[in-house]
Amino acid sequence: MLGDPVAPPPLNDLIRWMARRYVVPAGKAFARVVPPRVRVKVDEPVPLPVEPAPSLIPTYTGGTDLLAAIAGGSSGVWCVECLPGHDRSALIAELVAAAGRTSGGTALVAVPEVRYGSQVLDGLVGIFGEVARVDSAQTDGMRSKSMMRLGRGHGLGAGGRAVVLAPAKDLRLLVMDEEHHRSYKEDRAPRYDARRVAIERAALSKAVCVLMSSTPSVETGAAAARGDIGWVTPDRATRRAARPVVEFMEKDEARAVSHELHVRMRDVLAAGGRVALLAPARGYSRTIWCATCARSLRCPRCEAGLSLDGPPGGRTTDVRCRRCGLVAEGLHTCPNCGGTDFRWIGSGSQRLAEQLTRSFPRARVAYMDPSNVEDSAAEARDADIYVTTWIGTKAVFRPTVSLVGILDADALIRRPHFRATEQAYQAFAEMSDWVGPAADGGRLVIQGSEPGHYVIQAVTRGDYRFFLERELALREELNYPPFSELVRITSRVADPGVLERAAQASRAAGGTVLGPIAVYQGPTGRDAQQILVKCSDALLIADALRSLARDTPSGSGLAIDVDPR
DNA sequence: ACATTATAAATA
């Protein structure tokens, strides 16, 4: 039981690489591969399955090449641009079995968002039975068992982002499902990006790394388009057949739901269908405007607009800052002029649900937002109209609907972040997936003000490459990833010298420093300063920052985030 | 992302 190495080669080298790239002491990195300390009996390892035989993968362009690469025991990275309608468990199972048929090897499968359960993970367990699960949904005992079992040569391991660190022997295949997902970035030290770690691990283990997504991240798509990694894609006709009807509707400034969309909803409801609406904000209203002094209320700390949680006069009348999370209780008078005549502009999910109850009196209306996720899940299932913010669009919460309305596409596309358009495209594509193909009555309505925007165009066409090309042109112009790598350094210290030194070290290592800018973290967190470093190789910056990180230990409030999202 | 807990640092 004891004596099994926790990081057998070449995993030890991977952990060292991780410690280096993400600027943490080696011990911190190695701590991640130590199984939970519980006494367990380790099950006999079982080799990889040899079935199912490939049937879905060969229908993709490049699919047989990928299977050949896995079977041939070669090493390399592949992007599998999968069809939203395809069962990804089945797809992954075919790849895993291909590795199994070459004898002796093992495979690891990573999936995002394990905590609400994962259909893909359940699917794999259904197909293979013997899956060593190392996800956080398992008990410590189970995880420990699975890790040790993998260390002894068990064939298939699966779980969240941490599986890329699992001690699998003779790794042949490493699959990242939903490769574009944010949860592959670890949010605490070591702040590793599981995608990068997976690629590095595959290289060290001479394994095949498969990055699978129906909307690959821009970095992965760019590498595939450049020919640096393999590209497996569905053919054009299949892709087109999977699209819903996508309609763009001009946003009506006076109301959240335009007349046109209202008509669509009425038609769908009359036909016995269900509707989901995506509100741009939670709670009640997005902006609070004082009629006496003709100003909107701003956060005293960070100057961002404030929004209201509950209905005015209701039980919850907390005012919340969207940027820094500051919450002020019970708004009664305007802090500026003492006026009491407020106007509530822009509906949040809760007010929308209220309004819809009035305009569709016979429909059952349910809403979900970050504050009521748990108790509204059941209600949502029977609702005719389901109003939610982006949180309720997670696959596990989705009721079956035939119409999805995105009320404010601009809010998503226009966010001040270089990944805003990428994330908007992914979100819209996911909504397309939700309503399903046009042949089955699927319809997506996007309300916004820019029908010509390339994100809207790409979603309408269901064309990932159209999006990718235009996005890459912009990224190149501004030298953002994949044309550069990023390091984000945050400091909460009163003494600005720490951040200054970090900036100097970064410049000396060849980086370009942007900022500093002020950031606000959480209602209790204090103001901090942040810089962003663009460089050609984050390893160089990481090396340059290592001594600074070591010499300014606890209390410095210094956070170095390599490959931020 | 948030609250709780553990730990280190500062002060008396």
Add this chain to the structure above:
DNA sequence: ATTTATAATGTG
């Protein structure tokens, strides 16, 4: 020794 601030960790 006691208090206080901050980092680590667990949980929705």
